Amino acid sequence: MSDTLKRDAEYLSPALGRAFDLVAVKAEGSFIYGEDGKKYLDMTSGIAVNQVGHAHPEVVQAIADQAASCIHTSCVVHYPANIDLAEKIAQIAPGDLSNTFFCNSGAEAVDGSIKFAKRLKPGRNNFIAFKGAFHGRSLGATAFTSSKSAYRKFYDPLLTGIHHLGFPNVYNVSSQEARDKLVDHYQKVFLNYFDTAVHPETVAAVIVEPMQGEGGYIPAPGLDGTKNWLQFLRDFCDKHEILLIFDEVQSGVARTGKWFASDHYGVVPDIQLMAKGLSGGMPLGGFCSRKELMYEMPPGSHGSTFGGNPVSCRAALKLLEIIERDNVMDNVNARSEQVFSFFESKFPGADTRKPADEHNKKIKVRGLGLMLALVFEDAETVNKVKAHAYDKGVLLLGCGTYGNIIRLAPDLTVTEENLQRALDVIAEAIA
Ligand SMILES: Cc1ncc(COP(=O)(O)O)c(C=O)c1O
Structure with a gap:
């Protein structure tokens, strides 16, 4: 050693x-x-x-330039780096998701989005997540994670009101017929849960990875001729006024060949999470949503000392520029x-x-x-x-x-x- x-x-x-x-x-x-x-x-x-x-030399230079002019002020003042980045994210995010809250990591983006959903849907105390999901290791995010029970062992009881339902893996079966049947079956089981165990009017949000990450790199059905699982969730959420959250912490920022994995499905969430690939290795996360929803969260209702710090934001802006330019x-x-x-x-x-x-x-x-x-x-x-x-x-x-x-x-x-x-x-x- x-x-x-x-x-x-x-x-x-x-x-x-x-x-x-x-x-x-x-x-x-x-x-x-x-x-x-x-x-x-x-x-x-x-x-x-x-x-x-x-x-990447240009990302390194952007970090150095920003560090030389201003490393950190926190929310004591406004600064251009996070404004510029939020404006850029509004251009590449799906649909009309135009406003971003910045934090430092994926788990923080999850936690923040759950607080946001609670704020938007007072009195609705249930959340839907999926088996095999990974949303991070903070105390809040661990409650939504179910890719391995070992991640949860010793930490119970976690947040209550989180229900993990099945995430269909159509790649487990080979024929088109079997794939269609599998999606139908998961849809039935999903809907049955709301007729039996949890009333939809008590659910604040459904959180899903459009492509499961740690759970096994499994795209949701909706590609290659299979029924669109994300559209099914979108329709269900619209019907019951439930928020739809896409966790694109791992699948976002060009990783899947489009800006976000949801772009492959043509489905727009109410809240979208980002982190990991956003800033060239600097710590940065965020969740974005529509303006009218974001403005339901008044100043002080969530916060972070380092979230969206100028150096990480400049690294992210350079990274996004390189991805587009090259x-x-x-x-x-x-x-x-x-x-x-x-x-x-x-x-x-x-x-x-x-x-x-x-x-x-x-x-x-x-x-x-x-x-x-x-x-x-x-x-x-x-x-x-x-x-x-x-x-x-x-x-x-x-x-x-x-x-x-x-x-x-x-x-x-x-x-x-x-x-x-x-x-x-x-x-x-x-x-
Ligand atoms: C989909 C997803 N969400 C959240 C997280 C947590 O991100 P972080 O490790 O930055 O807290 C991860 C990390 O792997 C992830 O893949």
């Missing part, structure tokens, strides 16, 4: 688990440089964060196709986007853009593939309740060659 790791064990809390016993001394583009003198190809991008790679989403879509077609050619039936009589048993690929799941038979296989890749200098992360999934979430600017190297290493490991 290196001296650095010994000091890590000596002084840091072990509560934050680490995927690798690797000490990074530098990170640039798609690579992390280890204390061991090796260069690692990073297929994790800091858990779907570094959209334009580690330490047509980064074209690369996301091309690299995504590269992954699907590579595995389909090596392992016929691996591409689960198209229904089939049977999909490949060894490996299945699902997802959108560069938020892709490689689904293996079991966790043991995943651990072997990850270990092989690590030996070859490629960093891969798992996800999913049962640990049988590798998620590919490289930076959105990853080159064809670098991505291919990772794919070859994975195919080698499977072989």
